[in-house]
Amino acid sequence: MDFTLSTRGETFRSRIQDFVEQELLPLEEQASSYDEHENISEDMLQAMRQKAKAQGLWSLQTPCELGGQGLSTVEMAACYEAMNRSIFGPVVFNSAAPDDGNMMVLSKVATEAQKERWLKPIVNGDVRSSFVMTEPAPGSGSDPSMMLTNAVRKGNDWVVNGVKHFITGAGVASHFILIARTSDDTRKGLSAFLFHKDDPGWEIVRRIPIMGPEEHGGHCELRFTDMVIPDENRLMEVGDGLKLTQIRLGPARLTHCMRWLGLAKRSLEIASAYVSERESFGIKLADREGVQWMLGEAAMNIQVGRLLTMHAAWKLDQGDFARKEVSMAKVAVSNTLQQAVDTAIQLCGARGYSKDTRLEWIYRYARQARLVDGASEVHKMVLSKNLLKEGGDFWSWG
Missing domain, CATH: 1.20.140.10 (Butyryl-CoA Dehydrogenase, subunit A, domain 3)
Known part of the structure; x- marks a missing residue:
């Protein structure tokens, strides 16, 4: 491994370092910069995001053809480290969890139609997203094989029932990736689906209080009751969850x-x-x-x-x-x-x-x-x- 950062990577790292120093660190000292959950307030966030976009420091992890900067993982490492010198940094650059992980996986596995509908709005910063997997006991935590939330095929649709919790960002997310059980197969028993916040059949039961501070949208408990998801919103093949x-x-x-x-x-x-x-x-x-x-x-x-x-x-x-x-x-x-x-x-x-x-x-x-x-x-x-x-x-x- 060559430990010399590429010219592109160093340029991005240096520019992010300057942005953090000049724009974000001063905001941390102002009480008005914080929301009720001790993160950057929504108004301030949108203002800073516009500045980051204008400077070409937006969605570093996403391929260029999808609206990002197309950095390699090594280049991302240096830049992510630099941006989180500020506690406000990652979300300003659209490189915070869970959005960055969702953008990366959708860019790899989604169909072209799914990228257009579900991925590009996240990359553009028009919506936020969430990854819906973890369940309360006795459901799945670190062991996905214990998953209880199920999706049953009904013609060209899937009907979902179950409970998830500690779902990061769910309170403000519009686009969701859901993992649910579709069979009892030990390796191919889970499948992945996409749904929108306005789809019927699900609800946020509560925003779970944590030691904090919290990401935008908190960590929520969700309930699914006969939620219908069309098969076109399935990611990858059945059993590839x-x-x-x-x-x-x-x-x-x-x-x-x-x-x-x-x-x-x-x-x-x-x-x-x-x-x-x-x-x-x-x-x-x-x-x-x-x-x-x-x-x-x-x-x-x-x-x-x-x-x-x-x-x-x-x-x-x-x-x-x-x-x-x-x-x-x-x-x-x-x-x-x-x-x-x-x-x-x-x-x-x-x-x-x-x-x-x-x-x-x-x-x-x-x-x-x-x-x-x-x-x-x-x-x-x-x-x-x-x-x-x-x-x-x-x-x-x-």
Whole structure:
């Protein structure tokens, strides 16, 4: 792997860095910039999105012919990290979850007609989207084989019944990708469907309160009652729901890592500025050996996370599924984010614990990282299975 970023990638990264510095960081200091769920307010978001579009910094992950910038996964890694120096960054550039993962999977598997109807409005920023998979117990969580929501074929339609929960962004989404059971086959028992917010037969039961802060649209519980979806809105073939999920979740897990690295670096940036100025018992905190150990360890772990993320991104760009590499990055970077922001709060003391900095926001947000898109323990199980199967080849350079 060549660690030199392409000229195009570096140009985009530098321009995003400038946009974040000049446009977004100042907004974080203004109370009027926030909505009731502690994210960027809708009015401010739309204004910033127009600026990002005007500067050609829009939908980096989407192919050019569909209205995006067509960046490679490696180029995305550098740019996503730069944009999430701000807590407002990803959504401004139309590169936030779940939209970015939905755009990437639809660009790969949707028919041309489906791309025109369902994908392009997301790419354009006209609508937002959601991925509807997770269910309350005893339904599917990390184990999709436990899915209870079912879709039954009725002529040219499918009739859906079931309950989903923790569906990110559902409160504001217009376009939804739904995974439902269509047979009892262990590998081909799930199928994927598209539906619109105005389609009858479903409802948002509640917006589930979380530790927060929340993405736009929250994390919702949905109920489907005899919802009718025409077969033309089925994605891929009947029974390909698990395959679609795997196509989507690998890259989407990695884009989480890219963004989390930006937040981890921002945390150390805040802490470094504070300890460089703050004196205690006649000496600056930055000159104390214990403080240096804390900063050095956190910085080292961030770099380890960046290398794992870049390696997985590079393998994806080579056409590899990079399942081991993505899992390793997901586990390591989720831990690194929490360690980095916890270290920053400790070094900033009461100021870090207060809302005078963005650290407490990042700290609460960081706790979900070890849960979303597969809990860390599940990814470790995947890695263990690969190790036992491959032996020494687990670490192959190939």
